[in-house]
Amino acid sequence: xxxxxxxxxxxxxxxxxxxxxxxxxxxxxxxxxxxxxxxxxxxxxxxxxxxxxxxxxxxxxxxxxxxxxxxxxxxxxxxxxxxxxxxxxxxxxxxxxxxxxxxxxxxxxxxxxxxxxxxx
Amino acid sequence: xxxxxxxxxxxxxxxxxxxxxxxxxxxxxxxxxxxxxxxxxxxxxxxxxxxxxxxxxxxxxxxxxxxxxxxxxxxxxxxxxxxxxxxxxxxxxxxxxxxxxxxxxxxxxxx
Numbered sequence: 001x002x003x004x005x006x007x008x009x010x011x012x013x014x015x016x017x018x019x020x021x022x023x024x025x026x027x028x029x030x031x032x033x034x035x036x037x038x039x040x041x042x043x044x045x046x047x048x049x050x051x052x053x054x055x056x057x058x059x060x061x062x063x064x065x066x067x068x069x070x071x072x073x074x075x076x077x078x079x080x081x082x083x084x085x086x087x088x089x090x091x092x093x094x095x096x097x098x099x100x101x102x103x104x105x106x107x108x109x110x111x112x113x114x115x116x117x118x119x120x
Numbered sequence: 121x122x123x124x125x126x127x128x129x130x131x132x133x134x135x136x137x138x139x140x141x142x143x144x145x146x147x148x149x150x151x152x153x154x155x156x157x158x159x160x161x162x163x164x165x166x167x168x169x170x171x172x173x174x175x176x177x178x179x180x181x182x183x184x185x186x187x188x189x190x191x192x193x194x195x196x197x198x199x200x201x202x203x204x205x206x207x208x209x210x211x212x213x214x215x216x217x218x219x220x221x222x223x224x225x226x227x228x229x230x231x
Contacts (some may be wrong), residue, residue, distance in 0.1 A: 037220075039165075046122065047157070047165060047208050049220040063216040096164055104212040105155045105220045108176060110164035 002026040004097050004111035012091075012118050018084040022097030022111060029078045030055045035100035036080040037107060038071060040093035048093075052100055053080055060103075087118045123148060124209055124223035131229040137197040140226045142209030144190050148221055152212040154192040156185055159206040159225070168207075169194060196228075204230045 008020035022036070029036060038050035051061035053071045061069050070083040084091060095116055099109040125143040132138040142154065156169035167176055169185040172192065185194045192211075196203055209223040 041159075046206075046225040047159065047210075047222045049210075049222060051219075060218055060220075062219055098164075100220075104152055105210040106167065106170045107155070107157075107165070108167050108170075110166075113164055 002099055002109040004109060006095060006097050006111045006114040010115060012087055012116060013120055014088055014118055015086055018087045018091060018116055020082045020095055022080050024078050029073055029080060030075050035103040037098045037100045038082045039096045039098060042093040089118050092118045122224040123213060123221045126223035126226045129227045131231055132199045133231045134199055136199045137195060138199060140194045140207050142192045142223050146190060147215050148211045148213040149192055150190040151214060154187050155210045156194045157208045199230055201230050204228055
């Protein structure tokens with residue numbers, strides 16, 4: 001059974017960098033056909049795809065976030081990470097990590113989500 | 121504003137059948153398969169339907185979906201109180217180097 005767990009600060013100051021890590025168990029992060037994904041849910045808004053990284057290191061990002069975003073993988077720890085720079089209050093959200101089995105939105109396995117608040 | 125259009129709300133009484141629609145364009149629904157998610161407050165979203173009309177194991181057969189052209193729909197029959205949730209369609213979009221898009225979500229109320 002694949003399990004994912006987000007970790008990182010719950011509070012980030014405006015203009016600073018939001019960094020989250022997703023620890024994966026029950027699957028190798030280097031396995032093909034696994035697309036390691038970040039999604040967020042902002043208050044009062046719908047689900048928003050942030051981006052994903054493939055085992056090879058190839059990334060696809062949400063065009064609206066791409067200029068501020070980096071998703072990376074640490075194969076030695078079986079983890080992948082999200083880094084979003086220059087955050088504002090609009091980046092306040094519950095952030096989820098998930099595994100996409102096709103790269104086209106088939107997200108079966110999800111972390112429980114972690115709330116990140118951007119505030120001074 | 122989402123690339124995929126969903127009605128913001130839907131409602132029904134227990135036992136009824138409700139349908140939730142999702143409208144897109146050729147670069148997304150017209151080319152790629154559609155997935156549907158159920159999202160209850162305080163929980164992670166749950167994959168309800170994948171590849172247009174397939175149910176993952178554990179999803180009741182009360183949930184079904186279809187796609188035609190650039191539109192898709194999710195149907196819930198035998199509505200139950202625990203079906204009250206937000207429902208999202210999602211698919212890949214070819215524009216801007218490719219990215220996943222979600223609909224804005226439909227809030228289903230069981231009256």
